[in-house]
Structures are given as C-alpha cells and as structure tokens.
Amino acid sequence: MSLIFLGPPGAGKGTQAKILAQQGPIAHISTGDVLREAIAFQTPLGKEAQAYVVAGELVPDSLIMGMIRERLSEPDTKLGWILDGFPRNVSQARGLDQLLSILCQPHPQVVYFDVDSNILVKRLLKRGRQDDNEETIRRRLEVYQTETTPLIDFYQRRRCLISLDGNQSESEVTNSLHLALQCTVSA
Numbered sequence: 001m002s003l004i005f006l007g008p009p010g011a012g013k014g015t016q017a018k019i020l021a022q023q024g025p026i027a028h029i030s031t032g033d034v035l036r037e038a039i040a041f042q043t044p045l046g047k048e049a050q051a052y053v054v055a056g057e058l059v060p061d062s063l064i065m066g067m068i069r070e071r072l073s074e075p076d077t078k079l080g081w082i083l084d085g086f087p088r089n090v091s092q093a094r095g096l097d098q099l100l101s102i103l104c105q106p107h108p109q110v111v112y113f114d115v116d117s118n119i120l121v122k123r124l125l126k127r128g129r130q131d132d133n134e135e136t137i138r139r140r141l142e143v144y145q146t147e148t149t150p151l152i153d154f155y156q157r158r159r160c161l162i163s164l165d166g167n168q169s170e171s172e173v174t175n176s177l178h179l180a181l182q183c184t185v186s187a
C-alpha cells in the first residue's frame with residue numbers, strides 16, 4: 001500500500017498516518033518530522049532547511065527530493081508507505097512520479113483531508129509546536145493555498161484521489177479512512 005496524505009496544515013494527516021502505520025508494516029514518512037529532527041541535530045540538511053521552516057516557507061524542492069529519494073530507498077518502506085507533507089507543489093509531484101518509475105513502484109493512492117480554515121487555525125494554535133505561532137501559521141496556510149491546492153486537481157484527474165471530511169473527530173476520520181481504503185482495495 002502506498003499513500004499520499006494531502007491537506008492543509010492542521011488537517012490531521014500526521015495523526016491519521018501514525019494510527020494507520022501502527023496497524024501494519026507500512027512506513028510513515030513525515031517530511032516535517034524529518035526536517036524538524038534534522039534541525040534539532042543541526043545536520044547539513046537541517047542547517048539548510050532551518051530558515052525556511054521557521055518562516056513557514058517551503059524548503060527548496062532539491063533538498064526535499066533528495067530526502068525523499070533516500071527515505072524511499074530504505075528497507076522499511078518495502079511493504080508500503082504513507083507520505084505525509086509531501087508532495088507540496090506540482091514540481092514535487094512530478095519529481096515523485098519520476099522517482100517511483102525509477103524505483104519500479106506503482107502510483108500511490110491520494111487521500112485528501114478537507115477541513116474548514118477556521119478549524120485549522122484553532123487546531124494549530126492548540127498544538128503549540130515551535131513553528132506554530134500565529135504569523136507562521138498564517139504564512140503556511142497561504143503557501144498551502146497557492147502551492148499545494150493545485151495538487152487536488154492534479155491527482156483528481158488521475159482518478160486516484162479520495163476526499164475525506166477532516167472536520168470530524170479524530171476517531172470519525174479514522175473510521176472514514178478505513179472505509180475509503182477498504183473500498184479502493186476491493187474495487
């Protein structure tokens with residue numbers, strides 16, 4: 001099973017990816033988590049990414065693509081993976097297409113978490129992560145609107161997009177996700 005979780009910051013992608021990855025042998029790959037860890041350890045990647053993450057801007061595609069290429073070559077991804085926070089623009093989505101064809105892997109299923117923007121801001125402020133101050137949140141939502149929302153159309157055209165109502169409670173979203181995945185597997 002290979003999945004892309006698409007949706008705005010605060011949509012619940014990470015929460016649901018964790019739950020799903022605990023239930024089977026699939027790797028949860030959160031680009032935000034990888035970047036925050038790299039920043040904490042001040043690795044070369046972390047040093048390059050830091051200013052972008054702090055400002056709520058996208059880290060340059062070349063850095064992210066290198067990171068994903070390495071991560072998808074690791075053995076724990078062999079039985080499946082969930083990409084959480086990637087791709088975030090059309091160029092990354094094209095980069096992923098190329099990478100998957102090199103790795104001889106099929107196209108992933110895309111799950112879109114649809115959430116109202118007033119709910120997003122509330123959730124993000126409550127989360128209180130270091131890059132979750134009001135200004136950064138506002139910028140991340142703007143970047144999402146301009147850079148990431150075109151991917152909804154991009155994947156819808158391929159007919160591989162499932163939309164979920166992410167306004168529901170955590171367990172309701174988990175149930176909807178299970179149902180949606182069951183339907184696609186048996187379809």
Ligand code: ADP
Binds near residue numbers: 032033056060092140
């Ligand atoms: P959220 O979805 O809550 O905004 P993430 O944890 O997914 O947070 O990402 C945090 C930050 O990491 C982003 O604001 C951005 O700076 C950087 N980042 C994560 N994924 C990518 C990506 N695919 N491309 C560019 N930058 C990224």
